[in-house]
Amino acid sequence: MATETLKPDLADTGASEELEPPHRQPDPPATATFRVWRGDREGGQLVDYTTSVSPGMVVLDAIHQIQADQANDLAVRWNCKAGKCGSCSAEVNGMPKLMCMTRLSELPLEKPVTVEPMRSFPPVKDLVTDVSWNFRVKTRIKPFRPRAPDAADGTWRMTQPDVDRVQEFRKCIECFLCQDVCHVLRDHQLQEEFIGPRFLVHVAALEMHPLDVEDRVADLRRAHGIGYCNITKCCTQVCPEHITITDNAIIPLKERVVDEFFDPLGRVLKVFSRGGKA
Amino acid sequence: MPDYQTFDHDVLVVGAGGAGLRAAIAASAAGAKVGLVCKSLLGKAHTVMAEGGVAAALANVDDRDSWRVHFADTMRGGQYLNNWRMAELHAREAPDRVRELEAWGALFDRTPDGRILQRNFGGHKYPRLAHVGDRTGLEMIRTLQDHAVYQGIDVHMECTLVRLLTDGGRVAGALGYDRERGRFRLFRCRAIVLATGGIGRAYSITSNSWEYTGDGQALAYGAGAALQDMEFVQFHPTGMIWPPSVRGILVTEGVRGEGGVLLNRQGKRFMFDDIPENYRNQTADNEEEGWRYTQGDKSARRPPELLTRDHVARSILREVREGRGSPHGGVFLDIAWIKRRLPQAREHIIKKLPSMYHQFKQLADIDITTTPMEVGPTTHYVMGGIRVDGDTQRSTLPGLFAAGECAAGLHGANRLGGNSLSDLLVFGKRAGEFAAAFAREHAGVTVDSGQVEDAVRCALAPFERGAGADGRGPYQVQQDLQTMMQELVGIVRTEPEMARALDGIARLAEQARQVGVAGNREYNPGWHTALDLPNLLTISEAVTRAAIERRESRGGHFREDFPEKDPTWGKFNIVVRRGSDGRMQLSREPIPPLPAELAAIIEEQK
């Protein structure tokens, strides 16, 4: 099952030796240990840091405390600290999460909390990965093309329900957690063939946009590799914006592909299981 | 053998928030070869966090609205220190800029007849903010980003500029480093647009991210450009205050726009207690009228919760200081009460304020549909910044342009909510166009390799000093500065406290010169923080000096020792420049008189 891939790969990390955290409290009433992946492109290991814990703290706060007091060069991305920018994606205890929205009170603190970078992307340093592939993928998708304006002043008329349908997809904060868990990218590394759930959501947002007149269905099938998705729904489970990626975006897109190519869904799935191109 | 890669552009845009993206699109459309640099990944700039909406007099919800009313509201909010030409252009052009976003794919919430819906916001006379729930900034930045990436712009993500390079008093380029590898990049260009955002990281309680270290303002200042209005920092009245780790995170004004009320610990709506004279005509004097206003009753006046931010922030501070605050030192913001008025209140709140619902639920264990939030002021926005010409956004340094939050002028002494997103669009476009024209009309300049080498040497100095030489790392110096600015140059200011702040800044600047870092150049936040420090210190000094100079209270600047507004001070902007001796110099620059037509508009809208 694809959920298997969520488990942290601890096999060769030789975790938790060395580095006695300098600020360890003798009697720690409110401390927790964080087992953080430290390393770069060449490799790395998990390193334990113990830091104090206060009410309401999130994982990102702990990482920042460690950075300020114990490891000034600990690399991590963040911006908003409120789940709005999608910068602080990581794997916390093996689960893909936004660190700024993961409260310590949700985690078992009796044992170390592992914090690792997203594993589907090449490591850069510590918790920072090279996500540039995602930005390149987007430019392969045909851009928005609106119909002619409805009114003489160059504006359009749309109803709220029309807009609501697409706004779900436009909530995406590009955290790439869905890309991180999708086994097509994570295990099969089909980055060249498959654009991944984030960009299927993007295509859905464009295709179902009330004003858009571009046709991306042929691209979906070939260039975007929608056939590789076998609807495991792992992407939907991790989406911090609660976008129903599979049911609301991918399946309707698959239906459009099927309609256009008279291609039964079953065959698409079979093609996938053979590992071939749709 | 130079230790850097070189890139050539006609126009270099610094910053990929709304202003930078809009400028890059405009410069590129004008035929310039454009480079775009930003410290984070694309789409993560501050603009993404904006919640409430973008102000534009579309008059879709209330047809009494027009650019004239928007202009007058902006000037009143800015207490007439605004660059009136910018306020005029902004009000006139914002509607087109918003409609243009729709043509690029943005989807705003709709009116029943299918046009862009607008909501109420503090200081705006009519419902004026186009919005998408409470994630308008995301909609805007994504629309601009997704449009920009098809325009042939060279994007340098995660690249931080550390120095502007000049040639004979003109901009010649800039030096930066890429965060990933720590390698230097030299950008040669004919014009630069700075769109680097704000300075919130100079304070400990802020809604701003790590990026907001005043880089653009400090780089421009260092290169010889003038700054203005630096004393005007906006403290947003409603930031989260509990739990401690989320202190400062913004609670959108949209909550009050949808009917949310501020209560002290006695449950009293204290905002009715003190309504400033110049807003009395426009403000409801009873709860019933205030509620009707939030529900779109055109005959009602707005509730006092929607007065300007500086006033609301100080009223909250007063309640707290006089012992009527909430348990964690703020006041209560209650939207749950509307269930007494609306049948489907819970669904309504979740629909209108989804990310606020989410934010409180997840970060504070509070369900805002049943429980009041605890809120208090947070450092949010800087009205001051790089001094620019109203039409072209050109700074006082030839070839250097500025737009968005890092530029000054539009907002005067206080910014109205929603006027920033529209600012980015209107002046981002103008800056991009005029920068492209400047690049076209001016021959190339040469980069002085001496300047480059000096910038590289300064940037690498923290490694030479090594970590912990005197035990104080970059983070400690930064934290000390933030705590001090919050305490001494915050919402309520006095001369003796600010004089102490100046001493503190000098002391911390000395420490910053000694700060060393460990590790290597690859994605090393300790090093990045060390390089941000000089910028933070420069703008902190500018804020403090300008705040000492302005001996009155106006807009975002409140002096306990000069609590009244003084008309003579209404005639000047305070301008900060670097003197030839390297010291900071202040001057008072008279505001040009309003043209008769604009003066008449202000009079008619009083």
Ligand SMILES: Cc1cc2nc3c(=O)[nH]c(=O)nc-3n(C[C@H](O)[C@H](O)[C@H](O)COP(=O)(O)OP(=O)(O)OC[C@H]3O[C@@H](n4cnc5c(N)ncnc54)[C@H](O)[C@@H]3O)c2cc1C
């Ligand atoms: C939580 C929050 C909510 C808000 N809500 C609203 C709202 O509802 N309505 C409204 O009108 N306004 C709102 N604002 C204000 C508004 O969002 C900002 O003022 C605005 O987004 C600033 O845009 P900008 O383009 O000037 O800068 P930003 O979006 O901040 O972009 C700055 C860019 O400059 C880059 N940069 C900075 N320094 C350097 C450097 N040295 N080298 C290279 N790149 C650099 C950064 O990486 C970034 O890309 C809100 C602000 C916050 C914090």
Ligand code: SF4
């Ligand atoms: S549902 Fe499809 S896109 Fe989503 S994780 Fe599974 S295979 Fe990937």
Ligand code: SF4
């Ligand atoms: S779809 Fe959800 S999980 Fe995927 S990038 Fe967008 S917000 Fe993240």
Ligand code: FES
């Ligand atoms: S820091 Fe923005 S989503 Fe976590």
